[in-house]
Amino acid sequence: KAGVTQTPRYLIKTRGQQVTLSCSPISGHRSVSWYQQTPGQGLQFLFEYFSETQRNKGNFPGRFSGRQFSNSRSEMNVSTLELGDSALYLCASSLGGVTPGNTIYFGEGSWLTVV
Amino acid sequence: DQQVKQNSPSLSVQEGRISILNCDYTNSMFDYFLWYKKYPAEGPTFLISISSIKDKNEDGRFTVFLNKSAKHLSLHIVPSQPGDSAVYFCAARDLSGNTPLVFGKGTRLSVIA
Numbered sequence: 001k002a003g004v005t006q007t008p009r010y011l012i013k014t015r016g017q018q019v020t021l022s023c024s025p026i027s028g029h030r031s032v033s034w035y036q037q038t039p040g041q042g043l044q045f046l047f048e049y050f051s052e053t054q055r056n057k058g059n060f061p062g063r064f065s066g067r068q069f070s071n072s073r074s075e076m077n078v079s080t081l082e083l084g085d086s087a088l089y090l091c092a093s094s095l096g097g098v099t100p101g102n103t104i105y106f107g108e109g110s111w112l113t114v115v
Numbered sequence: 116d117q118q119v120k121q122n123s124p125s126l127s128v129q130e131g132r133i134s135i136l137n138c139d140y141t142n143s144m145f146d147y148f149l150w151y152k153k154y155p156a157e158g159p160t161f162l163i164s165i166s167s168i169k170d171k172n173e174d175g176r177f178t179v180f181l182n183k184s185a186k187h188l189s190l191h192i193v194p195s196q197p198g199d200s201a202v203y204f205c206a207a208r209d210l211s212g213n214t215p216l217v218f219g220k221g222t223r224l225s226v227i228a
Binding site: 004006033035040041042043045048055056058088090092103104105106107108109111 | 161
């Protein structure tokens with residue numbers, strides 16, 4: 001069973017540009033969440049999608065957006081990149097819904113460097 | 116306000132001994148807790164979980180203990196191995212699964228041979 005797949009793994013962008021990251025969840029998983037990890041800050045929740053609808057949103061500016069497609073694949077977009085957006089962006093998938101104790105599985109992440 | 120706290124940024128343990136990683140939470144709505152292990156440049160790997168109806172869950176060398184009244188959980192690794200050296204994250208959510216997973220800032224475990 002394939003795991004969570006994120007692309008690209010590494011990318012370098014210039015301040016002011018925008019970037020799109022992609023995530024393919026585990027087959028059958030309908031919930032996709034995105035997290036940002038920066039040194040010393042742990043994993044900060046960005047947003048969660050379930051059945052193409054944004055279910056939860058973290059405390060990030062509107063430059064961060066996402067969407068989910070009918071096949072559960074998800075993309076996140078960051079516009080007008082700032083140096084502080086340099087981070088590891090992690091996608092996680094789970095069955096979602098109200099099944100108790102859903103385990104959440106992570107992809108390997110996309111390393112974004114803004115210069 | 117940090118809802119999940121891992122107060123020890125780092126921990127060093129001799130190979131073969133017990134590693135104990137601690138986690139405290141403040142949100143009384145949390146009733147499902149998970150531990151993840153993370154190597155540099157990789158995504159977190161799920162280790163073990165526990166729901167609030169239990170006070171202990173065991174999987175091989177890993178055991179998680181939950182003290183609901185103290186809002187405290189701990190991960191025990193016995194015996195510790197050099198390959199266990201990584202950052203360990205504690206995470207929590209409510210059982211419905213409708214709220215995001217909230218993570219602590221992690222504890223870096225170093226197992227010394």
